[in-house]
Amino acid sequence: MTATATHRHADGHLPDPAGGPAYRAPVQDILLALDVAGLERVLALAAYAHVDRSTLVSALEEFGRFAAEVIAPTDRIGDLDGAHLDPEPRRVTTPAEFHTAYRMYVDGGWGTLPFPTRFGGGAFPSAVALALQEMFASANLALSLNPVLTQGAIEALLRWGDADQQERYLPHLLTGRWSGTMNLTEADAGSDLGAIRTTARHDGALGWRVSGTKQFITWGDHDLAENIVHLVLARTPDAPAGTKGLSLFVVPRRILSSSGLPGAENAVRCTHVEEKLGLHGSPTCTMVFDEAYGELVGPRHGGMRAMFTMMNAARLSIGVQGPAVAERAYQQAHAYATGRVQGRVRDGEGSRPARLVDHLDVKRMLLLMRTGTQASRALLFATALFGDLATHGDHPDDRERARQFADLLTPVAKAWSTDLGFASASLGVQVLGGAGYIEETGMPQRLRDARIGPIYEGTNGIQALDLVTRKLGRDGGRWMRELLHEMGGSPPPPRSPTDPLSAAYRIYDRSLGCLASTTEWMLAKLDASPDDAIAGAGAYLELVGVTVGTWLLLRRAAFAVDSGVDQRARCIEEAEFFAAEVAAGAQGLAQTIVVGAGHLDMAVPPSA
């Protein structure tokens, strides 16, 4: 249920404005994850010659402070007050505190960071922008969605918009003075976009007229930006059925005047804002387009390809909500578990009062949260850096290889990370015990907000299908085999039994073996009996996530030791823990994968 302003005291203050301990931006951990993922290699590319490391570190630190001091204090207010559709004038309003934070975000130029300089951007690697998104999402997940959607719209216009559209829309979207939306979903078209019914008819020199109803549109209407630029999938009269008949249109909320400024209101309005489990500060809108003015973006009937540009960027942005939520939940759970005393633990011959964290079960929960955060963060940044290499790599072969790795890993980064984020929020509730279930502690908000991650931007089930049926089989499975080869060779496994990580490497080797054998099984089944492959797709995606995550944590430990960073002892322990607690489950996942679809050959029993 969306909470209302009645949660405030008469003087307008909230009972507990913080909703848990203050958020601290984990800038050092983020920087280390970027380094492990290959930041140095990307910064060496000609496209990033203007980005020096110290500027990049300063940007992360400054944004970390902004996220902690300005954005995070608005999080609970957004949860309690929510966004509302005011009947007259029919506009969505957001809490006053959002306005201040958003204006400072715009004034700081943070939204421009990864985009081309010719439109006012900073041309930083997209992985660095993803790091900023993580901190924003930790600080206030609901508000962070606004720039996420804007950045997706920018990506689509950069790739598919014509020069005139780019000129008119991009500079304003980059700053965030205008925001963007993504309009795919309709009542009968969710996972199945081929069922979209929204239409667009050509109106001569007046452009296109878009009509239809979209639902669940994030930040579809609001009062933070001067204009809202909707990117809408619609069907032209001559269109073939299914996804092949979709075209992409840009539909501004206010039509641009001849001077390029927002002018007359367009025929698009928000008719409903959903009440939902979490993300109360993010308006989820029903949008009605009634012969609204629109412009075609990219080729007619090329809408799906254009929308995929937007969705691919957005999938990593949604994926990073996993570690973002997990980090925030961990910070709170850690503070609570080190402060509260319950029961006793053994101490030599006797016993002593125990803090929660002294109990092995609680310690395990905290470490699962902690290491899952580090592993998924590393996976997301690695995927984003492959994307940067795919665009700007020096050699065509490097670009192609990086593009294939990014394509393979994107669904894993989205699905595995958001599943881990929700699991971590749930562990956070568990660590706090009864207090974890009490709204005023702030922990329930973590859980409620995190639940959407596995659903939107293509459900995690759809991500698994994408991995297995669209990505894995490319070029006969070549790219997953190449990735496995790379994962078997770097860093060189330490074989000395005295190495603190030797046990972790043994577990990792087994996990890698499971992934190699199930990959071959999947490739064979994709041809021979696709249902068997599809039945195992979710477990296969998880196995990829677990194995790549372990690989990256081992690389992180090796990197930390080699470079002598302060966190090196912690990195070794975290890799050991993750291997023992998570990667050790790889064999179970492998067994689930190869069960196939036989046991699903039964009717689902009636419910009553």
Ligand SMILES: Cc1cc2nc3c(=O)[nH]c(=O)nc-3n(C[C@H](O)[C@H](O)[C@H](O)COP(=O)(O)OP(=O)(O)OC[C@H]3O[C@@H](n4cnc5c(N)ncnc54)[C@H](O)[C@@H]3O)c2cc1C
């Ligand atoms: C808070 C929120 C914000 C959102 N923001 C946006 C937005 O900004 N723009 C936008 O366009 N949409 C948005 N959405 C919509 C969101 O992307 C969809 O809800 C999501 O893609 C799932 O579609 P659906 O709800 O119709 O579920 P369905 O498609 O009905 O799926 C229901 C279940 O069936 C499974 N399923 C469906 N088809 C298949 C299949 N072929 N194979 C296997 N399993 C299948 C799904 O995995 C899921 O578990 C938002 C939704 C929410 C709740």
